[in-house]
Amino acid sequence: MTSISPTPLPRRALVSAAFALGAATILPTAAVSPARAATGLRAPRGHDDFPAPEITDCAGWGARAASESVVLLAARPERIIVHHTATANVTDYSMERAHELARATQSYHMDLQGWIDTGQHFTVSRGAFILEGRHHSLTALNAGNRMVRAAHCIGQNSLAIGIENEGIYMTEEPPEAQFYALADLCAHICRQYDLPTSEIYGHRDFNSTACPGDTLYAMLPMLRDEVAKRLC
Known part of the structure:
Protein backbone atom coordinates (compact mmCIF):
# COMPACT_ATOMS: atom_id res chain seq x y z
CA MET A 1 0.00 0.00 0.00
CA THR A 2 1.40 3.38 -0.98
CA SER A 3 1.89 5.80 1.87
CA ILE A 4 0.21 9.18 1.63
CA SER A 5 1.33 12.39 3.27
CA PRO A 6 -1.06 15.27 3.99
CA THR A 7 0.01 18.53 2.35
CA PRO A 8 1.67 20.78 4.97
CA LEU A 9 -0.61 23.67 5.89
CA PRO A 10 0.75 27.05 7.06
CA ARG A 11 -2.24 27.35 9.43
CA ARG A 12 -0.80 24.56 11.59
CA ALA A 13 2.72 25.86 12.06
CA LEU A 14 2.01 27.52 15.42
CA VAL A 15 -0.54 25.14 16.89
CA SER A 16 1.93 23.68 19.37
CA ALA A 17 1.80 27.03 21.21
CA ALA A 18 -1.97 27.16 21.33
CA PHE A 19 -2.85 24.94 24.29
CA ALA A 20 -4.91 26.73 26.91
CA LEU A 21 -4.56 25.98 30.62
CA GLY A 22 -7.36 24.24 32.51
CA ALA A 23 -8.26 21.51 34.97
CA ALA A 24 -7.05 18.31 33.42
CA THR A 25 -6.33 14.64 33.87
CA ILE A 26 -3.35 12.94 32.22
CA LEU A 27 -4.37 9.78 30.41
CA PRO A 28 -2.19 6.87 29.29
CA THR A 29 -1.56 6.76 25.57
CA ALA A 30 -3.03 3.36 24.71
CA ALA A 31 -6.15 3.49 22.55
CA VAL A 32 -9.44 2.77 24.30
CA SER A 33 -12.42 1.46 22.33
CA PRO A 34 -16.02 2.12 23.40
CA ALA A 35 -16.35 -1.55 24.33
CA ARG A 36 -13.53 -1.15 26.82
CA ALA A 37 -14.65 2.24 28.14
CA ALA A 38 -14.59 2.72 31.88
CA THR A 39 -17.59 1.64 33.92
CA GLY A 40 -20.03 4.47 34.43
CA LEU A 41 -19.78 6.10 31.00
CA ARG A 42 -23.22 6.69 29.57
CA ALA A 43 -24.01 4.95 26.32
CA PRO A 44 -24.04 7.12 23.18
CA ARG A 45 -27.50 8.54 22.65
CA GLY A 46 -29.26 8.64 19.30
CA HIS A 47 -32.50 9.76 17.71
CA ASP A 48 -34.62 6.87 16.42
CA ASP A 49 -34.07 8.01 12.83
CA PHE A 50 -30.50 9.14 13.33
CA PRO A 51 -28.64 6.74 15.63
CA ALA A 52 -25.11 7.41 16.82
CA PRO A 53 -22.73 6.97 13.87
CA GLU A 54 -20.13 4.23 13.73
CA ILE A 55 -16.73 5.63 14.67
CA THR A 56 -13.52 3.63 14.29
CA ASP A 57 -11.30 4.11 17.32
CA CYS A 58 -7.54 4.54 17.25
CA ALA A 59 -6.90 0.83 17.72
CA GLY A 60 -9.18 0.08 14.77
CA TRP A 61 -7.11 2.05 12.26
CA GLY A 62 -3.73 1.12 13.71
CA ALA A 63 -2.67 4.28 15.52
CA ARG A 64 0.71 4.63 17.13
CA ALA A 65 0.84 5.42 20.83
CA ALA A 66 0.99 9.11 21.59
CA SER A 67 4.47 10.35 22.50
CA GLU A 68 3.15 11.80 25.76
CA SER A 69 0.09 11.21 27.88
CA VAL A 70 -3.06 12.77 26.44
CA VAL A 71 -4.79 15.38 28.60
CA LEU A 72 -8.45 14.91 29.53
CA LEU A 73 -10.05 18.22 30.49
CA ALA A 74 -12.67 18.41 33.22
CA ALA A 75 -15.11 20.32 31.03
CA ARG A 76 -17.35 19.90 28.03
CA PRO A 77 -16.43 21.57 24.75
CA GLU A 78 -18.18 24.78 23.81
CA ARG A 79 -18.26 24.31 20.05
CA ILE A 80 -17.31 22.26 16.99
CA ILE A 81 -14.74 23.44 14.43
CA VAL A 82 -14.78 22.01 10.90
CA SER A 94 -12.55 2.48 0.75
CA MET A 95 -12.13 1.82 4.45
CA GLU A 96 -8.50 0.92 3.75
CA ARG A 97 -7.91 4.38 2.31
CA ALA A 98 -9.56 5.97 5.36
CA HIS A 99 -7.29 4.05 7.71
CA GLU A 100 -4.25 4.90 5.61
CA LEU A 101 -5.20 8.58 5.77
CA ALA A 102 -5.52 8.43 9.56
CA ARG A 103 -2.09 6.81 9.93
CA ALA A 104 -0.46 9.28 7.52
CA THR A 105 -2.06 12.23 9.29
CA GLN A 106 -0.85 11.02 12.66
CA SER A 107 2.69 10.54 11.34
CA TYR A 108 2.66 14.02 9.80
CA HIS A 109 1.45 15.62 13.01
CA MET A 110 3.87 13.74 15.26
CA ASP A 111 6.98 13.48 13.08
CA LEU A 112 6.86 16.79 11.20
CA GLN A 113 4.80 19.07 13.42
CA GLY A 114 6.23 17.67 16.65
CA TRP A 115 2.85 17.14 18.32
CA ILE A 116 2.20 14.36 20.80
CA ASP A 117 -0.52 12.72 18.68
CA THR A 118 -2.99 13.42 15.89
CA GLY A 119 -4.12 17.04 16.20
CA GLN A 120 -7.87 16.73 15.64
CA HIS A 121 -10.44 14.76 17.60
CA PHE A 122 -12.13 13.11 14.61
CA THR A 123 -11.70 12.63 10.86
CA VAL A 124 -14.28 12.03 8.13
CA SER A 125 -12.90 10.38 5.00
CA ARG A 126 -14.13 11.03 1.47
CA GLY A 127 -15.64 7.57 1.64
CA ALA A 128 -17.73 8.69 4.67
CA PHE A 129 -15.82 6.67 7.25
CA ILE A 130 -15.56 8.39 10.63
CA LEU A 131 -12.40 7.83 12.65
CA GLU A 132 -11.15 8.87 16.05
CA GLY A 133 -8.16 11.20 15.79
CA ARG A 134 -6.43 11.96 19.07
CA HIS A 135 -6.46 9.07 21.53
CA HIS A 136 -9.35 8.95 24.02
CA SER A 137 -11.49 11.44 22.08
CA LEU A 138 -14.14 8.79 21.45
CA THR A 139 -14.30 7.63 25.06
CA ALA A 140 -14.65 11.25 26.19
CA LEU A 141 -17.41 11.83 23.63
CA ASN A 142 -19.30 8.75 24.79
CA ALA A 143 -19.03 9.96 28.39
CA GLY A 144 -20.46 13.32 27.35
CA ASN A 145 -18.96 15.40 30.16
CA ARG A 146 -15.26 15.83 29.34
CA MET A 147 -13.05 16.43 26.32
CA VAL A 148 -9.51 15.71 25.23
CA ARG A 149 -7.19 18.68 24.71
CA ALA A 150 -6.17 18.68 21.06
CA ALA A 151 -4.10 20.64 18.52
CA HIS A 152 -6.31 21.73 15.63
CA CYS A 153 -7.06 25.45 16.10
CA ILE A 154 -5.00 28.08 17.89
CA GLY A 155 -6.83 29.34 20.95
CA GLN A 156 -9.56 26.69 20.72
CA ASN A 157 -7.82 23.43 21.55
CA SER A 158 -9.28 23.24 25.05
CA LEU A 159 -12.68 24.57 23.97
CA ALA A 160 -13.66 22.98 20.67
CA ILE A 161 -13.99 19.57 19.05
CA GLY A 162 -11.99 19.55 15.82
CA ILE A 163 -13.17 17.53 12.82
CA GLU A 164 -10.95 17.04 9.77
CA ASN A 165 -12.62 16.26 6.44
CA GLU A 166 -10.44 14.49 3.90
CA GLY A 167 -9.94 16.60 0.79
CA ILE A 168 -9.48 20.19 -0.31
CA TYR A 169 -12.68 22.20 -0.67
CA MET A 170 -11.73 25.58 -2.06
CA THR A 171 -13.74 25.10 -5.27
CA GLU A 172 -15.17 21.57 -5.06
CA GLU A 173 -17.88 20.29 -2.75
CA PRO A 174 -17.23 17.23 -0.60
CA PRO A 175 -18.86 13.98 -1.75
CA GLU A 176 -22.47 13.84 -0.60
CA ALA A 177 -21.84 10.79 1.58
CA GLN A 178 -18.95 12.54 3.30
CA PHE A 179 -21.03 15.64 3.98
CA TYR A 180 -23.86 13.64 5.50
CA ALA A 181 -21.42 11.59 7.59
CA LEU A 182 -20.06 14.91 8.88
CA ALA A 183 -23.62 15.94 9.75
CA ASP A 184 -24.17 12.64 11.57
CA LEU A 185 -20.98 13.12 13.57
CA CYS A 186 -21.76 16.76 14.42
CA ALA A 187 -25.26 15.77 15.53
CA HIS A 188 -23.84 13.07 17.79
CA ILE A 189 -21.35 15.52 19.29
CA CYS A 190 -24.07 18.14 19.82
CA ARG A 191 -26.30 15.53 21.44
CA GLN A 192 -23.63 14.16 23.75
CA TYR A 193 -22.36 17.57 24.85
CA ASP A 194 -25.65 19.49 24.67
CA LEU A 195 -24.28 21.91 22.09
CA PRO A 196 -26.57 24.08 19.95
CA THR A 197 -26.14 23.86 16.17
CA SER A 198 -25.17 27.54 16.17
CA GLU A 199 -21.87 26.47 17.73
CA ILE A 200 -20.63 24.76 14.54
CA TYR A 201 -17.89 26.85 12.95
CA GLY A 202 -15.13 26.72 10.37
CA HIS A 203 -11.44 27.02 11.20
CA ARG A 204 -11.24 30.43 9.51
CA ASP A 205 -13.68 31.83 12.06
CA PHE A 206 -10.88 31.73 14.63
CA ASN A 207 -7.54 31.73 12.78
CA SER A 208 -6.15 33.36 9.64
CA THR A 209 -6.52 30.42 7.27
CA ALA A 210 -8.37 29.29 4.15
CA CYS A 211 -9.55 26.18 6.02
CA PRO A 212 -12.04 24.51 5.63
CA GLY A 213 -12.06 25.80 2.05
CA ASP A 214 -14.36 28.38 0.46
CA THR A 215 -16.90 25.81 -0.67
CA LEU A 216 -17.15 23.78 2.51
CA TYR A 217 -17.24 26.96 4.58
CA ALA A 218 -20.16 28.20 2.48
CA MET A 219 -21.93 24.91 3.23
CA LEU A 220 -21.83 25.40 7.01
CA PRO A 221 -25.38 26.85 7.17
CA MET A 222 -26.59 23.72 5.34
CA LEU A 223 -24.57 21.60 7.76
CA ARG A 224 -26.20 23.28 10.76
CA ASP A 225 -29.62 22.63 9.20
CA GLU A 226 -28.80 18.96 8.63
CA VAL A 227 -27.58 18.60 12.19
CA ALA A 228 -30.76 20.26 13.49
CA LYS A 229 -32.87 17.69 11.59
CA ARG A 230 -30.99 14.90 13.35
CA LEU A 231 -31.58 16.44 16.75
CA CYS A 232 -35.34 16.91 16.39
Whole structure:
Protein backbone atom coordinates (compact mmCIF):
# COMPACT_ATOMS: atom_id res chain seq x y z
CA MET A 1 0.00 0.00 0.00
CA THR A 2 1.40 3.38 -0.98
CA SER A 3 1.89 5.80 1.87
CA ILE A 4 0.21 9.18 1.63
CA SER A 5 1.33 12.39 3.27
CA PRO A 6 -1.06 15.27 3.99
CA THR A 7 0.01 18.53 2.35
CA PRO A 8 1.67 20.78 4.97
CA LEU A 9 -0.61 23.67 5.89
CA PRO A 10 0.75 27.05 7.06
CA ARG A 11 -2.24 27.35 9.43
CA ARG A 12 -0.80 24.56 11.59
CA ALA A 13 2.72 25.86 12.06
CA LEU A 14 2.01 27.52 15.42
CA VAL A 15 -0.54 25.14 16.89
CA SER A 16 1.93 23.68 19.37
CA ALA A 17 1.80 27.03 21.21
CA ALA A 18 -1.97 27.16 21.33
CA PHE A 19 -2.85 24.94 24.29
CA ALA A 20 -4.91 26.73 26.91
CA LEU A 21 -4.56 25.98 30.62
CA GLY A 22 -7.36 24.24 32.51
CA ALA A 23 -8.26 21.51 34.97
CA ALA A 24 -7.05 18.31 33.42
CA THR A 25 -6.33 14.64 33.87
CA ILE A 26 -3.35 12.94 32.22
CA LEU A 27 -4.37 9.78 30.41
CA PRO A 28 -2.19 6.87 29.29
CA THR A 29 -1.56 6.76 25.57
CA ALA A 30 -3.03 3.36 24.71
CA ALA A 31 -6.15 3.49 22.55
CA VAL A 32 -9.44 2.77 24.30
CA SER A 33 -12.42 1.46 22.33
CA PRO A 34 -16.02 2.12 23.40
CA ALA A 35 -16.35 -1.55 24.33
CA ARG A 36 -13.53 -1.15 26.82
CA ALA A 37 -14.65 2.24 28.14
CA ALA A 38 -14.59 2.72 31.88
CA THR A 39 -17.59 1.64 33.92
CA GLY A 40 -20.03 4.47 34.43
CA LEU A 41 -19.78 6.10 31.00
CA ARG A 42 -23.22 6.69 29.57
CA ALA A 43 -24.01 4.95 26.32
CA PRO A 44 -24.04 7.12 23.18
CA ARG A 45 -27.50 8.54 22.65
CA GLY A 46 -29.26 8.64 19.30
CA HIS A 47 -32.50 9.76 17.71
CA ASP A 48 -34.62 6.87 16.42
CA ASP A 49 -34.07 8.01 12.83
CA PHE A 50 -30.50 9.14 13.33
CA PRO A 51 -28.64 6.74 15.63
CA ALA A 52 -25.11 7.41 16.82
CA PRO A 53 -22.73 6.97 13.87
CA GLU A 54 -20.13 4.23 13.73
CA ILE A 55 -16.73 5.63 14.67
CA THR A 56 -13.52 3.63 14.29
CA ASP A 57 -11.30 4.11 17.32
CA CYS A 58 -7.54 4.54 17.25
CA ALA A 59 -6.90 0.83 17.72
CA GLY A 60 -9.18 0.08 14.77
CA TRP A 61 -7.11 2.05 12.26
CA GLY A 62 -3.73 1.12 13.71
CA ALA A 63 -2.67 4.28 15.52
CA ARG A 64 0.71 4.63 17.13
CA ALA A 65 0.84 5.42 20.83
CA ALA A 66 0.99 9.11 21.59
CA SER A 67 4.47 10.35 22.50
CA GLU A 68 3.15 11.80 25.76
CA SER A 69 0.09 11.21 27.88
CA VAL A 70 -3.06 12.77 26.44
CA VAL A 71 -4.79 15.38 28.60
CA LEU A 72 -8.45 14.91 29.53
CA LEU A 73 -10.05 18.22 30.49
CA ALA A 74 -12.67 18.41 33.22
CA ALA A 75 -15.11 20.32 31.03
CA ARG A 76 -17.35 19.90 28.03
CA PRO A 77 -16.43 21.57 24.75
CA GLU A 78 -18.18 24.78 23.81
CA ARG A 79 -18.26 24.31 20.05
CA ILE A 80 -17.31 22.26 16.99
CA ILE A 81 -14.74 23.44 14.43
CA VAL A 82 -14.78 22.01 10.90
CA HIS A 83 -11.53 21.60 8.92
CA HIS A 84 -10.37 20.11 5.65
CA THR A 85 -7.12 18.16 5.32
CA ALA A 86 -6.07 19.99 2.12
CA THR A 87 -5.09 16.61 0.66
CA ALA A 88 -6.06 15.32 -2.78
CA ASN A 89 -9.72 14.75 -3.59
CA VAL A 90 -9.19 11.06 -4.19
CA THR A 91 -11.79 8.70 -5.63
CA ASP A 92 -10.69 5.80 -3.44
CA TYR A 93 -13.56 5.72 -0.96
CA SER A 94 -12.55 2.48 0.75
CA MET A 95 -12.13 1.82 4.45
CA GLU A 96 -8.50 0.92 3.75
CA ARG A 97 -7.91 4.38 2.31
CA ALA A 98 -9.56 5.97 5.36
CA HIS A 99 -7.29 4.05 7.71
CA GLU A 100 -4.25 4.90 5.61
CA LEU A 101 -5.20 8.58 5.77
CA ALA A 102 -5.52 8.43 9.56
CA ARG A 103 -2.09 6.81 9.93
CA ALA A 104 -0.46 9.28 7.52
CA THR A 105 -2.06 12.23 9.29
CA GLN A 106 -0.85 11.02 12.66
CA SER A 107 2.69 10.54 11.34
CA TYR A 108 2.66 14.02 9.80
CA HIS A 109 1.45 15.62 13.01
CA MET A 110 3.87 13.74 15.26
CA ASP A 111 6.98 13.48 13.08
CA LEU A 112 6.86 16.79 11.20
CA GLN A 113 4.80 19.07 13.42
CA GLY A 114 6.23 17.67 16.65
CA TRP A 115 2.85 17.14 18.32
CA ILE A 116 2.20 14.36 20.80
CA ASP A 117 -0.52 12.72 18.68
CA THR A 118 -2.99 13.42 15.89
CA GLY A 119 -4.12 17.04 16.20
CA GLN A 120 -7.87 16.73 15.64
CA HIS A 121 -10.44 14.76 17.60
CA PHE A 122 -12.13 13.11 14.61
CA THR A 123 -11.70 12.63 10.86
CA VAL A 124 -14.28 12.03 8.13
CA SER A 125 -12.90 10.38 5.00
CA ARG A 126 -14.13 11.03 1.47
CA GLY A 127 -15.64 7.57 1.64
CA ALA A 128 -17.73 8.69 4.67
CA PHE A 129 -15.82 6.67 7.25
CA ILE A 130 -15.56 8.39 10.63
CA LEU A 131 -12.40 7.83 12.65
CA GLU A 132 -11.15 8.87 16.05
CA GLY A 133 -8.16 11.20 15.79
CA ARG A 134 -6.43 11.96 19.07
CA HIS A 135 -6.46 9.07 21.53
CA HIS A 136 -9.35 8.95 24.02
CA SER A 137 -11.49 11.44 22.08
CA LEU A 138 -14.14 8.79 21.45
CA THR A 139 -14.30 7.63 25.06
CA ALA A 140 -14.65 11.25 26.19
CA LEU A 141 -17.41 11.83 23.63
CA ASN A 142 -19.30 8.75 24.79
CA ALA A 143 -19.03 9.96 28.39
CA GLY A 144 -20.46 13.32 27.35
CA ASN A 145 -18.96 15.40 30.16
CA ARG A 146 -15.26 15.83 29.34
CA MET A 147 -13.05 16.43 26.32
CA VAL A 148 -9.51 15.71 25.23
CA ARG A 149 -7.19 18.68 24.71
CA ALA A 150 -6.17 18.68 21.06
CA ALA A 151 -4.10 20.64 18.52
CA HIS A 152 -6.31 21.73 15.63
CA CYS A 153 -7.06 25.45 16.10
CA ILE A 154 -5.00 28.08 17.89
CA GLY A 155 -6.83 29.34 20.95
CA GLN A 156 -9.56 26.69 20.72
CA ASN A 157 -7.82 23.43 21.55
CA SER A 158 -9.28 23.24 25.05
CA LEU A 159 -12.68 24.57 23.97
CA ALA A 160 -13.66 22.98 20.67
CA ILE A 161 -13.99 19.57 19.05
CA GLY A 162 -11.99 19.55 15.82
CA ILE A 163 -13.17 17.53 12.82
CA GLU A 164 -10.95 17.04 9.77
CA ASN A 165 -12.62 16.26 6.44
CA GLU A 166 -10.44 14.49 3.90
CA GLY A 167 -9.94 16.60 0.79
CA ILE A 168 -9.48 20.19 -0.31
CA TYR A 169 -12.68 22.20 -0.67
CA MET A 170 -11.73 25.58 -2.06
CA THR A 171 -13.74 25.10 -5.27
CA GLU A 172 -15.17 21.57 -5.06
CA GLU A 173 -17.88 20.29 -2.75
CA PRO A 174 -17.23 17.23 -0.60
CA PRO A 175 -18.86 13.98 -1.75
CA GLU A 176 -22.47 13.84 -0.60
CA ALA A 177 -21.84 10.79 1.58
CA GLN A 178 -18.95 12.54 3.30
CA PHE A 179 -21.03 15.64 3.98
CA TYR A 180 -23.86 13.64 5.50
CA ALA A 181 -21.42 11.59 7.59
CA LEU A 182 -20.06 14.91 8.88
CA ALA A 183 -23.62 15.94 9.75
CA ASP A 184 -24.17 12.64 11.57
CA LEU A 185 -20.98 13.12 13.57
CA CYS A 186 -21.76 16.76 14.42
CA ALA A 187 -25.26 15.77 15.53
CA HIS A 188 -23.84 13.07 17.79
CA ILE A 189 -21.35 15.52 19.29
CA CYS A 190 -24.07 18.14 19.82
CA ARG A 191 -26.30 15.53 21.44
CA GLN A 192 -23.63 14.16 23.75
CA TYR A 193 -22.36 17.57 24.85
CA ASP A 194 -25.65 19.49 24.67
CA LEU A 195 -24.28 21.91 22.09
CA PRO A 196 -26.57 24.08 19.95
CA THR A 197 -26.14 23.86 16.17
CA SER A 198 -25.17 27.54 16.17
CA GLU A 199 -21.87 26.47 17.73
CA ILE A 200 -20.63 24.76 14.54
CA TYR A 201 -17.89 26.85 12.95
CA GLY A 202 -15.13 26.72 10.37
CA HIS A 203 -11.44 27.02 11.20
CA ARG A 204 -11.24 30.43 9.51
CA ASP A 205 -13.68 31.83 12.06
CA PHE A 206 -10.88 31.73 14.63
CA ASN A 207 -7.54 31.73 12.78
CA SER A 208 -6.15 33.36 9.64
CA THR A 209 -6.52 30.42 7.27
CA ALA A 210 -8.37 29.29 4.15
CA CYS A 211 -9.55 26.18 6.02
CA PRO A 212 -12.04 24.51 5.63
CA GLY A 213 -12.06 25.80 2.05
CA ASP A 214 -14.36 28.38 0.46
CA THR A 215 -16.90 25.81 -0.67
CA LEU A 216 -17.15 23.78 2.51
CA TYR A 217 -17.24 26.96 4.58
CA ALA A 218 -20.16 28.20 2.48
CA MET A 219 -21.93 24.91 3.23
CA LEU A 220 -21.83 25.40 7.01
CA PRO A 221 -25.38 26.85 7.17
CA MET A 222 -26.59 23.72 5.34
CA LEU A 223 -24.57 21.60 7.76
CA ARG A 224 -26.20 23.28 10.76
CA ASP A 225 -29.62 22.63 9.20
CA GLU A 226 -28.80 18.96 8.63
CA VAL A 227 -27.58 18.60 12.19
CA ALA A 228 -30.76 20.26 13.49
CA LYS A 229 -32.87 17.69 11.59
CA ARG A 230 -30.99 14.90 13.35
CA LEU A 231 -31.58 16.44 16.75
CA CYS A 232 -35.34 16.91 16.39
